[in-house]
Amino acid sequence: MSENQISTTELTSQYIAQVTSDLERNSKEQERIATDISALQEQLLALQHDHTVLVNMHQALGGTSPVAAATPAAPSVPSQSSARTKQSKAAKPKKATATGAKKAEARKPGTGKTAAKAPRTTDRPSxxxxxxxxxxxxxxxxxxxxxxxxxxxxxxxxxxxxxxxxxxxxxxxxxxxxxxxxxxxxxxxxxxxxxxxxxxxxxxxx
Known part of the structure; x- marks a missing residue:
């Protein structure tokens, strides 16, 4: 094998090792985050259960209505398709307005045939x-x-x-x-x- 072929093989081996290491690191990070999410979900369910029990006890004791638990909603990122749908809906009223303006102009008095029927002024000598x-x-x-x-x-x-x-x-x-x-x-x-x-x-x- 030539020196160029040897150097190319070594470089490829290094890339393979690096990518393999990155894949392993990525997989471990996903597992860690998934475990954290699962634990947080269990904590949230436990808090919601405790909140329900406390509310029932509070009402049974004749207390005023407690402040409702503010359950945080998971943030949602709108997809490109939904964004396009919103943009198209926002653009529709403009088209309707332009169409309505054209119809209003068509209904204006003094235009079209009415203007054509206007009597001509009498010609006078120059x-x-x-x-x-x-x-x-x-x-x-x-x-x-x-x-x-x-x-x-x-x-x-x-x-x-x-x-x-x-x-x-x-x-x-x-x-x-x-x-x-x-x-x-x-x-x-x-x-x-x-x-x-x-x-x-x-x-x-x-």
Whole structure:
């Protein structure tokens, strides 16, 4: 046999001896604990018997109810299966709550078909259309302030600001739908001939 084989055999023998010794020690420890448990159980039974006898004697002598013996219960470690069962039971109410919330949302008024049946708001002309129509109806140039005053009086339900009107007029000028005329420090606007020509057939058709 080679030296490696000899060393491996010796190491295996040592392991076997160690494991054998551990097994013997484990078995002896189990026997000792079992003997202690048996002795403790016998002591507990004797104490319980004595307690019963003492209680009967106490009641026979007319004494008040004695304090009941507090018999210690053996501690129980919950198994993994019981722990999973508790976790699943604890999780079920959450699912039920989520389902109930979905049903409650489904029953809320004002959703679904009810919302679909809501009447649509009446379409109203845009500010661009109002400004362009106002310019086309005028024979003289108008400033942004004058147009704002006229449109506010004609449409009191709308909030019309001069700055917005001026920006809209400049956009119309950029699209050749209006002309800008500057007189001193004031700026006036008129509808272009093309815009007026387009508006006339539309008015006749209307």
């Amino acid at each position: 500010l661009v259309d109002l400004i362009r129509g106002h310019l086309e109806a005028q024979n003289e140039p108008r400033s942004a302030a004058e147009i704002t005053t006229a449109l506010t009086a004609a449409h009191p339900e709308r909030t019309i600001k001069t700055t917005v009107v001026r920006t809209t007029l400049e956009n119309l000028v950029a699209r050749s739908s209006a002309q800008r005329n500057k007189q001193g420090s004031s700026v006036f606007y008129t509808a272009t001939a093309e815009a007026t020509a387009e508006a006339e057939p539309a008015a006749a058709a209307g």
